[in-house]
Amino acid sequence: MKFVKGVVLSLLVAAPMVGLAESDTNVVWKKSITLGASYRSGNTDKRLYMANLKVDRASERSDWISSLYGEYGKTDGDQTEGMARLQSEYRYKFGEKRKWFGGIFAEGYNDAIKRVQYRIKIGPNIGYYWINDEKMKLDTSVGYNLVRERRAHAIKDSDPAKSEYKSDDYGEYRVAANYNWQMTETASYYFSVEYVMDAEDTDNANGLLVTGLRSKINNQLSLTVELRDEYDNKPAPETEYNDTTIIAGLTYDF
Numbered sequence: 001m002k003f004v005k006g007v008v009l010s011l012l013v014a015a016p017m018v019g020l021a022e023s024d025t026n027v028v029w030k031k032s033i034t035l036g037a038s039y040r041s042g043n044t045d046k047r048l049y050m051a052n053l054k055v056d057r058a059s060e061r062s063d064w065i066s067s068l069y070g071e072y073g074k075t076d077g078d079q080t081e082g083m084a085r086l087q088s089e090y091r092y093k094f095g096e097k098r099k100w101f102g103g104i105f106a107e108g109y110n111d112a113i114k115r116v117q118y119r120i121k122i123g124p125n126i127g128y129y130w131i132n133d134e135k136m137k138l139d140t141s142v143g144y145n146l147v148r149e150r151r152a153h154a155i156k157d158s159d160p161a162k163s164e165y166k167s168d169d170y171g172e173y174r175v176a177a178n179y180n181w182q183m184t185e186t187a188s189y190y191f192s193v194e195y196v197m198d199a200e201d202t203d204n205a206n207g208l209l210v211t212g213l214r215s216k217i218n219n220q221l222s223l224t225v226e227l228r229d230e231y232d233n234k235p236a237p238e239t240e241y242n243d244t245t246i247i248a249g250l251t252y253d254f
Contacts, residue, residue: 016108034224036249048073048081050247060098063091071245082112091127099129105143105174114235114243117165125174131150137180145172145196152236171199186216207231209240214251222251 050071057064066088073081086108091101098162104126109119132139150167176194183189186225191211198204212226230243 013110026058027057030054030058030253031055032126032251032253034226034249034251036224036247038225038247045077046073046075046080048194048245048247050245050249061093062094062103065089065091083114084108084110089125093129100126101129101139101141102126105145107145114232115165117150119147119149119151121147121172123174125176127176135182137178140177141175143174143176144199145174146170147172170201172196173199190214190216190245202218203233205233220253222253224249224251 006201032054034050034054036050038046038048040046048071050069052070053068055064055066066086066120068084068086070084071081087106089103089105091103093099093101105121105123105125107119107121109121110222123143123145125141127139127141129139130138130140146169148167148169153164153166174194174196177192179191181189191210193207193209195207196205207230209229209231210226214224215220216222225248226246229243232239232243233239235241
């Protein structure tokens with residue numbers, strides 16, 4: 001019930017912002033999908049596939065940033081990767097030169113390997129654009145999310161199907177930063193990092209770091225190399241604290 005009330009409150013906060021932004025000018029949409037894969041054979045037979053769909057909307061009054069990322073992989077015939085993360089953030093700009101922003105952040109998450117059946121987050125945040133021009137963007141933000149999750153707390157016979165799952169509702173603090181740099185007409189660099197911590201149990205924390213380079217092949221196709229590192233301070237039994245992925249792929253802008 002607490003989580004449902006939080007969702008309703010967040011929507012009530014967001015509704016006036018969306019209404020104010022309906023008359024936005026200079027609206028720019030950016031949509032892309034990245035597909036990547038890696039394969040190793042010999043002592044280990046390992047395959048990893050990833051997909052990342054991004055939809056961004058930028059204007060004078062507001063920004064909307066959304067992404068859907070997924071991984072699937074096998075090692076020696078056993079599944080070793082299986083994750084999906086949906087994020088969406090609405091930002092309404094205000095203040096002098098519209099450098100401040102306030103908005104709503106939401107996330108849906110599933111990880112078969114870490115045995116997280118679902119983790120849903122929603123909450124308000126406030127942030128500041130330190131740099132916001134055509135070539136470079138840098139922003140930081142802080143916020144508070146209401147979280148509902150269901151994850152494994154005990155494992156029987158090392159079989160995920162026999163894991164004991166537990167549902168939980170809690171609040172968390174979130175700190176995030178994003179940096180984008182258009183280095184040349186054909187090359188760009190991006191970096192984002194976020195850290196979240198349970199408001200009542202500070203040992204329950206996790207983080208996400210994403211950084212990468214993109215080089216254009218033509219107007220719509222680019223080569224992308226990306227590093228992702230996920231950290232969980234309370235991982236599920238028989239899983240690691242850190243999960244790092246380096247992958248190359250092709251990005252299509254549409």
